[in-house]
Amino acid sequence: MSLKSKLHELKLKYQGNKMAPAFNAFHTFLFSPDETTHPGGTHVKAADDLKRTMNTVIMALVPVLLFSMFNAGYQHYSAINGFPVDFSVMRDFLTWDNFWIGIIKVLPLVVVSYGVGLLVEFIFAVIKGHEVEEGYLVTGMLVPLIVPIDTPLWMLSVAVIFGVVIGKEVFGGTGMNILNPALTIRAFLFFAYPTWMSGDKVWVYGARERAEQILAGTTNADAISGETILGYLAQNKGAEMSYSVSDMFFGFIPGSVGETSAFLILLGGLFLIFTKIASWRIMVSAVLGSLVMGLIFNQIVDFGWIGESSKFYGLMSFDFWKHLIVGGLAFGIVYMATDPVTGSQTNKGKWYYGFFIGFISVMIRVFNPAYPEGVFLAILLMNVFAPTIDHYVIRGNIKRRMKRLKNATIYPKDSEGKAEELKAETV
């Protein structure tokens, strides 16, 4: 008996059982279902389903994940041994040593994120008796890519449980949530464990451990410094940075696990636009929004309204377009802002929604003294405003319809017409 017919028998056996959603989740993962179209609807359906859609986003994330695994090692060894002179990608970056650090540090984050998140999803599906929906397939991949590399796994688990339950399931599951679940998880981590989420000791593997050792006096080695470019600028140190523009663009810089390579994120974004899975409107307008805000800050510096002594000088004088290639802005724009559930749902609304995400991201970056990164806060804020934006866009459509209504040509019913004629005669 083939696997197909065995599974079919099992499916019939589980039908109506409490565990049916859990079984079906695995079954439909292997085989797309034998369900046929219902009478009264369309008899044929297009090839895409939600699994395929989510899978496409994951495909766009895989290069980023692989890069981040190498970069984890690269940043670690560079922080200890110093950055290599005349850097070569093959010799210094794509090495087994670097990848090994990725395997022991990044992969566990992915495994824990998926394991805990899907467990919560399965429990809810079984309790509520609905199918396991695919939303977490993407969330589970995003989460490990937007946290600092040294995030303890228990912390991640707590945050994932919080994010999935409070961010999504209480609203009714995939498709019903107001806030992006991955960013809810990130925000939970940020506010619950701030010392693990910011500063200059969390972005490179080993930095925190070394700092603790130094504090305890158990080592004589130098501290590992692993601050992000934004963190460096926020402190207004003024001196030249050691990273070149190409380092920033290709991503050989410290930062959250997967946010660093603007190049691969750009490719992922183009792939998502080409496959028509993510909204190009949001991506383009968010880029525009961040450029506009960056330009405004640059102008303020150019006009001399703000001096080098100002604490905002470092980030305000940062070239406006460079905001896109450092920090999490590019990652947020491509993979998080385009979440169709929490984003604006009308095409026109998407322009406003995206623009403000870019605009506010750069604004928070510059003005937030504690944490020089704003994209996740900006997206969460705009998630809240997205329904309002849509409301006004839809009002516009309704107004057009109401305007037309004034010229409506409505004829009385024949029976009513006769009644009027009769009336006229009697008068």
Next chain:
Amino acid sequence: MSKDIRIKKGLNINLMGAAEQATSKAVLSNIYAIQLSDFHGITPKMLVKQGAEVKAGEPLFYDKNMADMLFVSPVSGELVEIERGERRRILNLKILADKTQESFVNPTLDVEKASKGELKASLLKGGCWPFIKQRPYDIVANPDTTPKSIFISGYASAPLQANVDYVLQGKEKEIQAAITALGKLTPGKVHVSVGSSGDSPFSSLKGVELHKVSGPHPAGLVGTQINKLDPINKGELVWTVSPQDLVVIGEYLLTGKYNAERLIALVGSSVKSPKYYATKIGAEISTFLYASGVNEENFRVINGDVLTGSKSKPEGYLGYYNNTVTVIPEGDDYELFGWNKPVFDKISATRALTFSWLQPNKKYDLDTNTNGEHRAFVVTGQYEQVFPMDIFPMQLLKACMVKDLDEMEQLGLYEVAPEDFSLTEFICISKQPHQKIIREGLDLLQQEIG
């Protein structure tokens, strides 16, 4: 002034099994059936008893709410069965046809001179009224009302639909009579849309506003044309008639006889030799289905096209409004990793490892598989790509689902029929039943507002 309609948003679903332009005469059917599911919102009151002999065109029942509106038998014969469902609701009326057909003859009118009232009375009496449908609500028109305009789409863009120009060949006289009569029922215009190429029998008609439509499906749907030419506002009425039904109306007006004959296209990838058949409304589908032959054992017979038709079976009967019968394979089988492997043999509106965008003219053999499970609405901006009306499709669907009457009205539910949402249903990633949602929304709105 006539206005051309050019649609950009939409999707042509190219399927295998288009009908060859050749007509065969179908074997005479023993039983003809009137299926009440074809008349949404009609409550039948029987005029004849089971076992009664009727002539073709003789009334079988009337509508409880509009007692003037008669529904007639397509053939002469014996009413052998009144099939009933739950709570004795009538489902089908089956008539065993006589060997020699007799027609019930009504007095004829001079269409040019007849008044509006006379025409209405004649059409109601002759059983031709149910061919006239109204929007909003997509139901049989209420004869007590006057529409602001009447729309006829002479252009078929739905997948594998019968070619209007072909089935109407040589029927110009009947069509003209019907158009003249319809023109008297409205103070407004009679809008007729034809494809931009080809010789339509409509192009030489008098008393119509002729429009040329071009673009992908749903350019041929009458709802799209109404929306582009003269959208419906709250309180307004628009009537629609499908082109083949004009022939029945016209012939009735000219001769006084109800002639249920029509050309239907038997299409679909499961049909061995898809072509046209001359048959009658209500005929058994098997009378022409097996003449063309079917390719497989596990197939689905659809009364209508693949997007809007209703599921039937070989023993089923030709629907009242249909001119297409589609037969496609059932897709009740699993597919290993169907959700992530590259797809070359199915149509898709995205490019997520689906490759139908590479060959826009390739013909596909689609089956009835849903290609995925039902989910909540997740993806946005997708329906808008195939929905040419100035309406927010997903927002309207959601308003119908939560039964928000104000929103339903404001977002344009008056302007649409379920069929307008067939293409969004086809591409829906969440596999939501759009047409059902809209139908239920329309029913609710009609019930609450009237």
